[in-house]
Amino acid sequence: MMKWKIAAILAVSALFVVILSARLLEQTENTQLRMAAGQGITEEPALQVTDVNLVDLLSALPLHARIVRADLRGTTLTVDLKVRSSASGTGPVYEDMAELGSLALLRSHNINQLRLRLVAEDAWTGRQHLLLASEMDRSDLSGDTGQLLEGLKTAGNAPLGENLKARLRIVETALWKKAYPQSDI
Known part of the structure; x- marks a missing residue:
């Protein structure tokens, strides 16, 4: 037994x-x-961006500019970045835009639109002024999202092509063109 x-x-x-x-x-x-x-x-497993993990996800990104506002409403992520100086050129700005686009439209499965605004703050009054805006929509970019974001990330200080601006719905203000004259050559 x-x-x-x-x-x-x-x-x-x-x-x-x-x-x-x-x-x-x-x-x-x-x-x-x-x-x-x-x-x-x-x-990578698809990422779900929520109000609970939004701050952690955004703070983990290697951004040059400071995030001054982030808002998640439904499938739309809105982020405002404060550009400190134009001395380093457009490269860091475009890299930040690509990082945020990658998080929202490539790594996540629940974000369909990224609304991104780049602002500068007036040192005297503290008022924020819009420099550049972009509205990236997953359905408009279809299968080209990775290529478009890579083009943005590697643009450096060169002017963006009109096709890239149109596809990523990038709008440059007169203040942007004044602060970054090399972006409009």
């Missing part, structure tokens, strides 16, 4: 080890496949 109990315990233990080993092996193979495929090819 005692031998049967020991045999049953050993059998259950062996079965547990086999199941656990199979799961570990599967996870290891998936990790190795992802590493072999390269970081850009692997699929």
